Amino acid sequence: MRTGKKSVNRHEPFWHCPEQRLSPAFHTMEPPSKDERNWAMFAHLSTFAGHLIPFGHIAGPLIIWCLKKDEMPFLNDQGKEALNFQITMTLALIVAALSLFILVGFVLLPVVWLFDVIVTIIAAVKANEGVAYRYPLSLRLIS
DSSP states (O other): OOOSOOOOOTTSOTTOOTTOOOOHHHHHSOOOOHHHHHHHHHHHHGGGGGGTSTTHHHHHHHHHHHHHTTTOHHHHHHHHHHHHHHHHHHHHHHHHHHGGGGTTHHHHHHHHHHHHHHHHHHHHHHHHTTOOOOOTTOOOOOO
């Protein structure tokens, strides 16, 4: 007897959400080329520039996205995704830094940073595979 509940695929990671909305144009396009996948991967990996350059984590994906968004639909999607996530992480790091005053930040700050690094690496790998990755807990500010 079926209860009407969706079945859960135990092999999918817990953050996978099949209902994630992509733009309608994205569903009708052909699979991304190797060049598009590489540029999308670079858009995600360019966020690590923030470790060397102030606000490089936002400038890196922004520059790549602005340069190639009209030529490559997959990069347009992934560039916006990387940019939205880095803006979200900037806000989270500001909150974590402010929480240093109540001592919670000493735990929260490294946790937020580690989450950012791990999820960014996952996104870069997925983009290189041609998968339109959606960051968990990301604000969709640029659409």
